[in-house]
Amino acid sequence: MELRPLGRTGIRVSELCLGAMTFGREADEPTSQAILDRFLDAGGNFVDTADVYSDGVSEEITGRALGAKRDAIVLATKVRFPTGPGPNDVGSSRRHIRLGVEASLRRLNTEWIDLYQVHCWDARTPLEETISTLDDLVHEGKVRYVGASNFAAWHLATALGTAELHGWEPFVSLQPEYSLITRDIERELLPLCRARGLAVLPWSPLGGGILTGKYRRNEDLPTGTRGGDSDEPITFTYRLDDRAWRIVDAVGKVAADTGKTAAQVALNWVACRSGITAPILGVRSLDQLEDNLAAVGWELDEDHRNALFWASAFPRGYPYDFIEYANH
Ligand SMILES: NC(=O)c1ccc[n+]([C@@H]2O[C@H](COP(=O)([O-])OP(=O)(O)OC[C@H]3O[C@@H](n4cnc5c(N)ncnc54)[C@H](OP(=O)(O)O)[C@@H]3O)[C@@H](O)[C@H]2O)c1
Numbered sequence: 001m002e003l004r005p006l007g008r009t010g011i012r013v014s015e016l017c018l019g020a021m022t023f024g025r026e027a028d029e030p031t032s033q034a035i036l037d038r039f040l041d042a043g044g045n046f047v048d049t050a051d052v053y054s055d056g057v058s059e060e061i062t063g064r065a066l067g068a069k070r071d072a073i074v075l076a077t078k079v080r081f082p083t084g085p086g087p088n089d090v091g092s093s094r095r096h097i098r099l100g101v102e103a104s105l106r107r108l109n110t111e112w113i114d115l116y117q118v119h120c121w122d123a124r125t126p127l128e129e130t131i132s133t134l135d136d137l138v139h140e141g142k143v144r145y146v147g148a149s150n151f152a153a154w155h156l157a158t159a160l161g162t163a164e165l166h167g168w169e170p171f172v173s174l175q176p177e178y179s180l181i182t183r184d185i186e187r188e189l190l191p192l193c194r195a196r197g198l199a200v201l202p203w204s205p206l207g208g209g210i211l212t213g214k215y216r217r218n219e220d221l222p223t224g225t226r227g228g229d230s231d232e233p234i235t236f237t238y239r240l241d242d243r244a245w246r247i248v249d250a251v252g253k254v255a256a257d258t259g260k261t262a263a264q265v266a267l268n269w270v271a272c273r274s275g276i277t278a279p280i281l282g283v284r285s286l287d288q289l290e291d292n293l294a295a296v297g298w299e300l301d302e303d304h305r306n307a308l309f310w311a312s313a314f315p316r317g318y319p320y321d322f323i324e325y326a327n328h
Contacts, residue, residue, distance in 0.1 A: 024057030178202035250311035
């Protein structure tokens with residue numbers, strides 16, 4: 001696996017990141033351990049989890065699975081979503097971040113977190129409070145770098161400006177949803193990250209599994225899948241609109257043409273987009289991991305890239321269309 005710089009930092013991460021959201025959920029502990037071991041054997045060094053995944057169990061499994069290999073791994077986790085019922089058990093306040101980082105360090109069984117990410121914009125907390133707290137954590141050695149996830153472009157641009165103004169540690173990465181199905185970040189976030197040198201770490205690069213082709217038009221969602229087993233299947237089905245089916249068809253056709261699997265085609269498309277650092281893999285089994293590991297190390301030809309690009313076209317809207325026209 002190739003290594004890529006984590007934005008403008010001095011460290012390098014594998015071009016695929018292993019997501020641990022399935023650990024303690026679809027994947028039991030032995031399976032999670034085997035997935036992590038295989039990922040590291042394949043040259044991966046970048047692992048992403050969060051305090052809220054499986055109510056902390058994902059971090060605990062990750063901590064135990066890493067064990068003596070901790071030093072070789074770039075370990076990312078997150079804070080912001082509710083960790084308890086209280087009004088202050090949520091958000092990116094100084095209080096919640098402080099409690100959150102200590103709890104994550106304990107569960108991960110480590111002295112430091114390499115990339116500590118704010119899981120989502122928090123409209124209630126002043127940005128200065130969040131960024132100065134993160135800056136303190138870096139200076140205390142609990143955290144090496146800080147990142148953002150699920151921010152709008154103006155949030156991120158304001159956060160970068162605020163950090164610059166005060167000389168605080170800036171966000172070095174953004175973790176947004178990005179796949180052939182969800183391309184919204186191409187409007188503003190991706191150009192912003194490219195311009196400011198932030199690493200981009202796409203989540204749900206397979207659209208939660210839709211792009212593997214396992215769901216079929218006019219058929220029930222199969223059990224044993226995220227869609228079929230969802231507590232809210234209607235929410236999942238909502239994503240399966242005409243555009244999504246068009247994309248699934250296009251991915252299937254490119255897969256048939258190239259001899260790759262649908263998952264490999266969809267992941268390769270994301271991994272090769274300009275400005276992308278490392279898509280985050282989500283897998284429940286070693287078979288899925290094996291399939292997805294083979295998504296890099298090759299490139300789709302231009303015709304196939306174009307077929308996927310146009311099948312997944314989406315309305316840019318104002319002012320993006322206007323600006324593109326004016327600058328043509
Ligand atoms: N920052 C955020 O807000 C946020 C949100 C979500 C995720 N994430 C991060 O991103 C990571 C990946 O997200 P994701 O799990 O949604 O990614 P995804 O790649 O879009 O979906 C992964 C799911 O697709 C199915 N799958 C994966 N590979 C497959 C294969 N080769 N063949 C058949 N099915 C396959 C599996 O589900 P089934 O087997 O159940 O069908 C798997 O759990 C997470 O682990 C987490 O670290 C972050």
